[in-house]
Amino acid sequence: MLAPLADVQARPLRDLRISVIDRCNFRCSYCMPKNATHRNGNFLSRGSLLSNREIERLASAFVGLGVSKIRLTGGEPLLRPGLTHLIERLASVSGVQDLALITNGILLPQMAQDLANAGLGRITLSLDSLDEKVFAAITGYRGTVARVLEGIEAAKQAGFRQLKINTVVQKGVNDHTVLDMVRYFRGSGHTLRLIEFMDVGNSNQWSFDHVVPGSKWLQRIHTRWPLRPLASQYPGETARRYAFVDGAGEIGLINSITEPFCGQCSRARVTAEGKYYTCLFSDQGVDLRPLLASEHDRSALQERIRSCWSRRADSYSLDRDSSGHTTPKVEMYRLGG
Ligand code: SF4
Numbered sequence: 001m002l003a004p005l006a007d008v009q010a011r012p013l014r015d016l017r018i019s020v021i022d023r024c025n026f027r028c029s030y031c032m033p034k035n036a037t038h039r040n041g042n043f044l045s046r047g048s049l050l051s052n053r054e055i056e057r058l059a060s061a062f063v064g065l066g067v068s069k070i071r072l073t074g075g076e077p078l079l080r081p082g083l084t085h086l087i088e089r090l091a092s093v094s095g096v097q098d099l100a101l102i103t104n105g106i107l108l109p110q111m112a113q114d115l116a117n118a119g120l121g122r123i124t125l126s127l128d129s130l131d132e133k134v135f136a137a138i139t140g141y142r143g144t145v146a147r148v149l150e151g152i153e154a155a156k157q158a159g160f161r162q163l164k165i166n167t168v169v170q171k172g173v174n175d176h177t178v179l180d181m182v183r184y185f186r187g188s189g190h191t192l193r194l195i196e197f198m199d200v201g202n203s204n205q206w207s208f209d210h211v212v213p214g215s216k217w218l219q220r221i222h223t224r225w226p227l228r229p230l231a232s233q234y235p236g237e238t239a240r241r242y243a244f245v246d247g248a249g250e251i252g253l254i255n256s257i258t259e260p261f262c263g264q265c266s267r268a269r270v271t272a273e274g275k276y277y278t279c280l281f282s283d284q285g286v287d288l289r290p291l292l293a294s295e296h297d298r299s300a301l302q303e304r305i306r307s308c309w310s311r312r313a314d315s316y317s318l319d320r321d322s323s324g325h326t327t328p329k330v331e332m333y334r335l336g337g
Contacts, residue, residue: 005065005305007278007312013305014236014266015069016062018055019336021080022272026104027140028128030168030197030204032333043075048273052082054292056089058270061301063095065309067268071100071124073336075272078107084118091119100124102166102337106143108151112158123155124164129174130181138174152190163190164252166337169217170197171210182221186248193239193252199320200280201331214240214255221251236266260317268309269335276305279314280337281329 005013023043024032050058059070070090077083091099100122101115108125115123127148129135135145155163165185169175178194185192194217199206221227221242230241230250238261239252255261269277274289286308291301 005309007309009263009313009315011236011264011312012266013062013066013268013309015071015268016059016067017071017073017267017269017336018059019073019075019270019272019334020055020077020083020086021049022075022334023079024074024076024104024333025079025106026076026142028104028126028168029138029140029173030170030206031200031337032331033140033203033205044273046081049080050272050274050289050292052086052089054274054289055086056093057292057295057298057301058274058288059090059096060093061298061305062268063093064298065302065305068095069098069100070096071102071336073102075333075336076104076107077101078103078111084111084114087115087118087120091121098122102126103151104139104143105148105151105155109147109154112151112154112160116158116160120160122162122164123160124166125152125155126166126168127181128167128169129177130184131174131177134174134177138170156189161189165190165192166195166254167192168195168197169212171212173210175212178217179220179224182225182251186225186244189249191250191252193254195254196257198256198280200329200337201333202328203331208257211257213258214253215258217253218242227251236261236264256317257320260315260320262315262318265314268305271330271334271336276308277330277335278308278312279316280332280335281316282314282335283329285330 098121101120102124105125128138130145132145169178181192196214197211226245227242228245230243238254241250241252243250275285276288277285291297
């Protein structure tokens, strides 16, 4: 086993996020706004997606370098052809302690049981409002809250008892419906996490004025339902966790803008066509695909991963220029959140 891999800030490589497809059946305003450049022509063809075998090789190589958590992202990962076979393969990679997937939930009613049978460990679900009109406006008028709630129920029936529910809060868009979500998910067994609106990609018109600081939500929620802080479950955890004093579960705040967590960031990302990035806000990726063609390339592949990570110095959120000046970045739907 090679020495634990750390970057120039001594941050270990522990988490791998794999985007398994860049296509999505939603057009969320903070990720893939309807009016932005992407059109069907811009999405990767099926042939350009990494095959299940290539993703298995990739995952196994990263696990051999210290990764223990793998999260499948997208676009919308449930749109990937052959997804359950991929999950079966990844679930059998020794050393994977946590195999999770993030989804918008709209396809869960018909897929939740298959995902569970394939060996998926956890589901994180994106849901930005319970208000159908607000939801429609955010997702580009695609899907309904009712269908997503059906998906949550199907996941529960399939054995995914504790979902993480991610809500990206945008001032003037859905912030007026957040407390309804807190009320709805309290005592449900699922954990609602409020995410500060981020300047991901290049087309979501981000500005600091549209951010509601997590600390504001802490105050507002604590006033209604007293909270007490909880310790992180593992180093590099992005959410600040709070328990409801009355025992109705917990809530998380992901404050990437106002309380950046780059100092403990242990996340690597690989796109659906095999490009490796060391930060969500990167503009430079390394093509690993040529090294995924055969098992014989494993040590060359690991050397490429190692040399990139050991030179890593990313801390975009800490250095973010709050004036909104941005450099061209990879779109989030290509990189996965
Ligand atoms: S901005 Fe980059 S380095 Fe900082 S936490 Fe996010 S992914 Fe990690």
